[in-house]
Amino acid sequence: MVGALFLLPLMLSTFVIHHLSVANGVSIYGEKTVLSLHKFQWKQHSGIPNCSSQKSRRENGATILEMKHRDYCSGPVVDWNEKLQKRLISDEIRVRSFESRIKNSVYSGIEDQIPLTSGIKLQTLNYIVTVELGGMNMTVIVDTGSDLTWVQCQPCKLCYNQQNPLFNPSKSPSYKSVSCDSPTCQSLQFATGNSGICSGNSPPICNYFVSYGDSSYTRGDLSRDRLILGTTSVDDFVFGCGRNNRGLFGATSGLMGLGRSDLSLVSQTNSLFGGVFSYCLPSTDDLASGSLILGGDSSVYKNSSPISYTRMIPNPQLSIFYLANLTGISIGGVKLPDLGNNGNGILVDSGTVITRLLPSVYRAVKDEFVKQFSGFPLVQGFSILDTCFNLTGYEEVNIPTLRLHFEGDAELNVDVTGIFYFVKTDASQVCLALASLSYEDEIAIIGNYQQRNIRVVYDTKESKLGFAKETCSFM
Ligand SMILES: *[C@@H]1O[C@H](CO)[C@@H](O)[C@H](O)[C@H]1NC(C)=O
Ligand SMILES: *[C@@H]1O[C@H](CO)[C@@H](O)[C@H](O)[C@H]1NC(C)=O
Ligand SMILES: *[C@@H]1O[C@H](CO)[C@@H](O)[C@H](O)[C@H]1NC(C)=O
Ligand SMILES: *[C@@H]1O[C@H](CO)[C@@H](O)[C@H](O)[C@H]1NC(C)=O
Numbered sequence: 001m002v003g004a005l006f007l008l009p010l011m012l013s014t015f016v017i018h019h020l021s022v023a024n025g026v027s028i029y030g031e032k033t034v035l036s037l038h039k040f041q042w043k044q045h046s047g048i049p050n051c052s053s054q055k056s057r058r059e060n061g062a063t064i065l066e067m068k069h070r071d072y073c074s075g076p077v078v079d080w081n082e083k084l085q086k087r088l089i090s091d092e093i094r095v096r097s098f099e100s101r102i103k104n105s106v107y108s109g110i111e112d113q114i115p116l117t118s119g120i121k122l123q124t125l126n127y128i129v130t131v132e133l134g135g136m137n138m139t140v141i142v143d144t145g146s147d148l149t150w151v152q153c154q155p156c157k158l159c160y161n162q163q164n165p166l167f168n169p170s171k172s173p174s175y176k177s178v179s180c181d182s183p184t185c186q187s188l189q190f191a192t193g194n195s196g197i198c199s200g201n202s203p204p205i206c207n208y209f210v211s212y213g214d215s216s217y218t219r220g221d222l223s224r225d226r227l228i229l230g231t232t233s234v235d236d237f238v239f240g241c242g243r244n245n246r247g248l249f250g251a252t253s254g255l256m257g258l259g260r261s262d263l264s265l266v267s268q269t270n271s272l273f274g275g276v277f278s279y280c281l282p283s284t285d286d287l288a289s290g291s292l293i294l295g296g297d298s299s300v301y302k303n304s305s306p307i308s309y310t311r312m313i314p315n316p317q318l319s320i321f322y323l324a325n326l327t328g329i330s331i332g333g334v335k336l337p338d339l340g341n342n343g344n345g346i347l348v349d350s351g352t353v354i355t356r357l358l359p360s361v362y363r364a365v366k367d368e369f370v371k372q373f374s375g376f377p378l379v380q381g382f383s384i385l386d387t388c389f390n391l392t393g394y395e396e397v398n399i400p401t402l403r404l405h406f407e408g409d410a411e412l413n414v415d416v417t418g419i420f421y422f423v424k425t426d427a428s429q430v431c432l433a434l435a436s437l438s439y440e441d442e443i444a445i446i447g448n449y450q451q452r453n454i455r456v457v458y459d460t461k462e463s464k465l466g467f468a469k470e471t472c473s474f475m
Helices: 080-099 189-192 359-372
Strands: 016-023 026-036 056-057 063-070 127-133 136-143 150-152 197-199 205-211 217-227 232-246 255-256 276-280 289-294 306-312 326-331 346-348 355-357 397-402 404-406 409-415 420-422 431-434 434-436 444-446 454-459 464-469
Touching: 080 420, 127 289, 150 434, 189 205, 232 255, 306 409, 326 359, 355 359, 359 397, 359 434
Parallel strands: 136 255, 150 232, 346 444, 355 434
Antiparallel strands: 016 026, 026 397, 056 063, 063 127, 063 289, 127 136, 127 217, 150 255, 197 205, 205 217, 217 232, 276 289, 276 454, 306 464, 326 404, 355 444, 404 409, 420 431, 454 464
8 A cells, every 4th residue: 555645844944033023113022933835745655654663662761662643554645635624624523522521511412422531533643653462563543532442353343444464362372351340341431431341151251342422433352461562561451352343543453542541551551651651743744753652761852942841730521631721822922911711721632633722812822823924815714724824935934933831830832833734735725723612611622733843741640741842753
């Protein structure tokens, strides 16, 4: 299969320039960053990608897994414009599913069949890693928004097409099924929203079911086997052996759940990695690599700015998710005054693409951005994005910087590749890559587009989240 290459070489010139403009005798300090458009390309990759070839290594007690965009595993892109646009539409479905979990949400009537604690709309889950399970290589999608790790499993009743061979329990001497009366089976309720179901003979084994809200699901036996992450071995790792799976999981073998409940990979490897993981998402969808690092030794990070930490804030309605307290936003170095804050916190998610802000906050950001990015023709919006420009014909543009501030003086400086979303490949519709929620009481979300080239640290032990600048690569 010929894979797709989405070449977005915007990282070429990412230095920040400062310029001083004088209007009516008042000095306005506008902090800008250079976005190169002239080498903007949308190409097909000619090589044959191998889904199971993501690398890994161990360094100073941390395990480092190579992370790639999952387009690497899927077929060639026929129409880039269509692909870019579809991604935005499915992103909105994931967000609605999150919102439906908050009490009194307008969406809760529509989608209240969605379990409280499962990942949503997998089409938008973009990043993959390769691990070894029961002696077989498995390439799985990484999701911080769900808990149970699972793979498609033989014998399979219903399986979607995947690139690598299916997991085969009978070939693994270390495979065990989980019994129905075990506490592990009972923890399914909290981790997946559905309790375990007993089936089979003596002793009855535990069956799991996870529904992802977009008619994707996985169903099968709750099992244990040896998981190898890089060179680190995790014996008796609990996972789902999926015998009935449907959905948009690309050509991958399944999913890795990095949420907060007992069944997540983070909890199960707590004694090995201390409940700390981090990732760096590459800025392109092509062969570029990022990394998923398990373990908290920050000496293995390649960050070029200090890690800026903020407290994880609790929200009983969203207990498996990672939330922070967003306290401010700066556009071009101008800090917006008194942002609205509904007390819900902002969800940091690896699966949502575009950051969602409360309507009042989005309006303030938009107004300031348009004010500072003046002189470029505004064009109509697309889907969730409503601040769009026609940049056809420009080689490069100076765009205002975007910085998120968090409780405890922490900051996330959005990389230049995370500020604009290209709806059209000819740059005739390039949009500010932020969107508004519909209501002030919804939950704001930091999407993966704004996390590119950032080391994002999840420390569940000290209950904190960290952000640092890093040019993502596996090496
Ligand atoms: C991918 O790589 C793995 C290990 O490197 C190899 O076993 C497998 O045959 C390769 N698959 C394809 C489709 O080339
Ligand atoms: C799994 O992948 C690694 C790296 O590509 C390779 O070295 C190893 O031989 C593979 N293992 C199996 C069992 O295919
Ligand atoms: C967020 O931080 C602000 C400023 O420090 C504080 O006033 C507010 O109570 C915090 N919100 C939450 C939900 O903790
Ligand atoms: C964008 O700008 C170019 C160059 O100025 C122009 O030719 C083109 O018609 C514009 N496209 C749209 C959609 O406005």
